[in-house]
Structure formats: C-alpha cells, structure tokens
C-alpha cells in the first residue's frame with residue numbers, strides 16, 4: 484500500500500536517526516513505502532536539507548547501484564559550547580569534591596541525556612575520520628565509550644585493570660599511574676582488536692595521564708593505530724603529564740579540599756570550536 488509523503492518523511496527520519504553511519508539503499512526505502520525511487524529521492528532531499536539547517540547531521544549520498552544514503556550525526560559548535568558551559572556549571576559543585584583532586588562523576592555518567600549529548604559531541608569531533616573501534620578502561624569510561632560507539636556505529640572495547648578468565652587470552656601492559664606513581668597493569672582480550680585497527684580512546688577523567696598512556700601502549704601492542712584521545716574531564720595536574728596530545732570536554736581548573744572549593748570550566752575542546 485502506497486504511503487503518503489508526510490508519513491514517509493516521519494518514518495524515514497526515525498529510521499535514519501536510529502541507524503547512524505549505516506548505508507541504506509533507496510531500494511530499501513522504496514520497498515518499505517511501496518513508492519518510486521524518484522519519490523524517495525525527493526523525500527531524502529527534504530530530510531537532508533532539514534538535517535543541515537537544524538544541525539542534526541549530514542545525510543551523505545553515495546551514488547551507484549551499491550549506493551544509498553548514510554546519516555552522520557553532528558552537533559553545531561554553538562550547541563556544543565552551550566552544553567559544555569552547562570556541564571561546567573553543574574560540576575562546579577563542592578559536593579562533588581573527592582580526596583586527591585578527583586571529582587564525583589558517577590551520577591552524571593549514568594544520565595541518558597548527558598551520555599547522548601557527550602556521545603554526539605565526541606563523535607562529531609572526529610567527523611570524517613576513519614575509526615574502527617572506541618577504547619576505554621573499566622569502569623567509568625564505559626558509558627562514555629558506549630555512547631560514542633553508538634554515534635559512530637563502531638564497537639567499543641573495554642580495557643581492564645584486573646584479569647578475568649572470561650576475557651580469554653589477553654595482551655597486557657604495565658603503566659605508571661600518574662596520580663600515585665604506582666606501576667599498574669592493564670589488559671585487553673586478544674579477540675578485541677585486529678591489527679591495523681584505527682582506535683579512538685575515551686575516558687571519563689584524566690589526572691596524571693598514566694591510564695591514557697597505558698591504553699596508548701596497548702594500541703601499539705596490538706599494532707593498531709591511535710586516532711585520538713578525548714576525556715570527559717581533565718584535572719589541573721601540576722606534575723609532568725604522561726600524555727600531551729588529547730582533547731578534554733571539561734577542565735577542573737581549581738580544587739581546594741581545605742576550602743572545599745571547586746571550579747570547572749569547559750576543556751580544551753571549547754577552543755577548537757569555531
């Protein structure tokens with residue numbers, strides 16, 4: 484039964500939003516709505532224009548018999564800046580202060596809307612770059628990695644600091660935990676990454692950078708390629724940081740456990756935005 488344009492547009496948009504970075508043929512939509520490809524092409528032109536005007540994302544058109552359309556989620560610089568400022572204000576709350584200059588984030592990292600926004604923001608930062616997997620370390624980095632992997636439509640892999648029989652054989656690296664100058668170990672199942680994989684590293688918090696550095700070491704052990712590093716928040720680390728090339732969404736510029744004061748501002752990503 485032929486489906487009216489208004490109904491096609493609603494369902495088509497829903498389907499595209501639900502399948503980011505997935506190539507969808509015009510034939511698929513033509514069959515789904517029992518409509519001519521020419522009508523579907525007109526529909527997609529409307530969706531593409533609206534997505535572009537609203538900053539929802541890019542609707543890529545891939546020509547040819549094996550072609551189709553691919554929805555690439557994005558977020559505007561303006562929306563990103565506004566959201567990072569809003570998050571900075573939320574974190575500048577003295578009740579979040581933890582010993583050792585850490586900040587309590589677990590409640591935020593459990594909020595579906597925050598994870599959707601953060602996932603979109605980080606995925607948008609790497610627009611146009613080929614990424615095969617998102618890597619993080621258990622535990623608090625996992626929801627961020629899952630959100631980013633959804634918007635990039637790639638798997639995420641979880642590095643662990645403890646050995647688990649259920650991970651099968653693993654590759655492990657030792658690293659200096661920047662916060663405590665301790666030698667720690669992290670490992671990743673050998674099944675997780677193929678050689679040559681292009682890997683985006685994310686985590687919830689960076690202090691000394693030892694954890695991020697450890698994951699970079701694992702990527703080398705897998706003969707994979709590091710695409711970039713983005714952390715949700717970074718501390719104002721006075722020591723020599725193990726990692727220099729990274730992006731942070733938020734920056735804990737000042738914490739004072741004596742006066743119980745904390746000041747959080749947008750991270751270095753803010754300055755990358757136009």
Ligand SMILES: O=P(O)(O)OC[C@H]1C[C@H](OP(=O)(O)OP(=O)(O)O)[C@H](O)[C@@H]1O
Pocket residue numbers: 620621622623624660661662663686687688689690691692693694695
């Ligand atoms: O930059 P560094 O000095 O290495 O510290 C950043 C680490 C420490 C903390 O993890 P934990 O709270 O220790 O572990 P979990 O995420 O499992 O809570 C955080 O999530 C980063 O992974």
